[in-house]
Amino acid sequence: EVQLKESGGGLVQPGGSLRLSCAASGFTVSGNYITWVRQAPDKGPEWVSIIYSDDSTYYADSVKGRFTISRDKAKNTVYLQMDSLRAEDTAVYYCASVYWTNGIWYIGALDVWGQGAMVTVSS
Amino acid sequence: AIQMTQSPSSLSASVGDRVTITCRASQGIRNNLGWYQQKPGKAPKLLIYAASNLQSGVPSRFSGSGSGTDFTLTISSLQPEDFATYYCLQDYNYPLTFGGGTKVEIK
Numbered sequence: 001e002v003q004l005k006e007s008g009g010g011l012v013q014p015g016g017s018l019r020l021s022c023a024a025s026g027f028t029v030s031g032n033y034i035t036w037v038r039q040a041p042d043k044g045p046e047w048v049s050i051i052y053s054d055d056s057t058y059y060a061d062s063v064k065g066r067f068t069i070s071r072d073k074a075k076n077t078v079y080l081q082m083d084s085l086r087a088e089d090t091a092v093y094y095c096a097s098v099y100w101t102n103g104i105w106y107i108g109a110l111d112v113w114g115q116g117a118m119v120t121v122s123s
Numbered sequence: 124a125i126q127m128t129q130s131p132s133s134l135s136a137s138v139g140d141r142v143t144i145t146c147r148a149s150q151g152i153r154n155n156l157g158w159y160q161q162k163p164g165k166a167p168k169l170l171i172y173a174a175s176n177l178q179s180g181v182p183s184r185f186s187g188s189g190s191g192t193d194f195t196l197t198i199s200s201l202q203p204e205d206f207a208t209y210y211c212l213q214d215y216n217y218p219l220t221f222g223g224g225t226k227v228e229i230k
Contacts, residue, residue: 035219037167044210045159045167047219060218061124094166099178108157108214109172116166
């Protein structure tokens, strides 16, 4: 069964750092596009970042320069390093895989999601 | 960034009703749009990709249409398990952007 599982969430002070992990099972992260989406309490989802199979990366303007997405092929895990955290980064963070079919990556078609990891930035 | 405007923000409907949700992009996005269903405490679930393609395993009562700036998600006959919040997501360019959501409630 194809699954993603996030870990590493928690409470952190403003200005602090946290690293989220997204462990995959049933497929390899190295051959897939993986994205992070967050959702603040009682708000809609917000796209955060994506890593392609060729290691290209893209970020939302709100996190650019503070967050870094990366991948460890040996551990079959994608990471989101979050630095200089702010109160407005408080959210549930989901990782999700991008749907691929017939040779096409549908970037906005996120077909497998993790259960989410809560990140709270507060003093 | 491309702005995605969903309407209505909420609606009340009965089981068996036909429901239509609209998403409008601030610029043309071809057919680069997906639709998601989200229930409380759960991750979003992909329903439609590339504007009109039904994701595997999703009931055929869900359908999507549109191209350019105007898109529609239709539920042909609302079922009890369809009461949820629905979001559109454009992937025409980065940053990807979601619509504000449409909450479908029981009348």
